[in-house]
Amino acid sequence: LPIAVLVSGSGSNLQSIIDRIEEGVLDAEIRLVVSNRPGAFGLERARKHGIPTKVLTHTDFPSRETFDAAMAEAIAAAGVDRRGLVVMAGFMRIVTPVFLSAFPHRVVNIHPALLPAFPGVHGQADAAAYGVKISGCTVHFVDEKMDHGPVIIQAAVPCLDGEDGDALGPRILKLEHRVYPQAIQWVAEDRLTVCGRHVELRVSGR
Numbered sequence: 001l002p003i004a005v006l007v008s009g010s011g012s013n014l015q016s017i018i019d020r021i022e023e024g025v026l027d028a029e030i031r032l033v034v035s036n037r038p039g040a041f042g043l044e045r046a047r048k049h050g051i052p053t054k055v056l057t058h059t060d061f062p063s064r065e066t067f068d069a070a071m072a073e074a075i076a077a078a079g080v081d082r083r084g085l086v087v088m089a090g091f092m093r094i095v096t097p098v099f100l101s102a103f104p105h106r107v108v109n110i111h112p113a114l115l116p117a118f119p120g121v122h123g124q125a126d127a128a129a130y131g132v133k134i135s136g137c138t139v140h141f142v143d144e145k146m147d148h149g150p151v152i153i154q155a156a157v158p159c160l161d162g163e164d165g166d167a168l169g170p171r172i173l174k175l176e177h178r179v180y181p182q183a184i185q186w187v188a189e190d191r192l193t194v195c196g197r198h199v200e201l202r203v204s205g206r
């Protein structure tokens with residue numbers, strides 16, 4: 001499965017994908033890593049593994065749409081089309097229909113909370129502050145709304161008494177590193193079907 005990974009920061013989810021590919025348990029090939037921030041550590045991780053990178057600084061573009069068009073073009077040029085997959089991994093930008101229409105039902109994101117609870121950039125801290133007893137992470141197909149599209153997989157962690165986002169976050173991140181490669185592998189095996197809000201997972205055994 002040809003994939004492009006979009007990052008803005010540390011890229012630990014990117015690293016988990018690279019590691020599973022190198023171990024031979026994820027049938028994907030990262031054709032390009034795109035960052036909207038030149039200093040993102042995820043770029044370093046990609047370079048270390050010989051993966052092509054591209055920096056597209058969003059502030060260089062007059063609109064979200066022109067930024068998205070440039071990103072879609074770079075990804076297509078790297079050989080990822082609608083049979084491939086775009087993987088948002090800590091990518092801190094909302095994408096517009098300009099981008100999504102180039103990859104219909106082929107863009108996924110990971111969020112550090114159990115959606116639809118606690119969308120937004122502080123999912124871990126918001127869950128901890130609310131006092132929920134369970135939180136976790138969600139991998140979902142991306143639509144025009146932030147942290148909103150059809151859910152592929154979720155995994156849960158208990159929230160401990162008095163824990164804040166800084167304590168909870170790393171435990172959620174560990175789960176992210178397990179479930180994101182799994183979700184991508186399901187796409188690689190062509191086992192997912194989107195029916196409205198629902199994602200059906202076909203049993204394997206072909």
Ligand code: GRF
Binds near residue numbers: 013091111112173
């Ligand atoms: C993760 O918590 C992810 O869920 C969120 O941003 C963080 C990215 O971490 N969208 P990393 O860059 O993959 O280390």
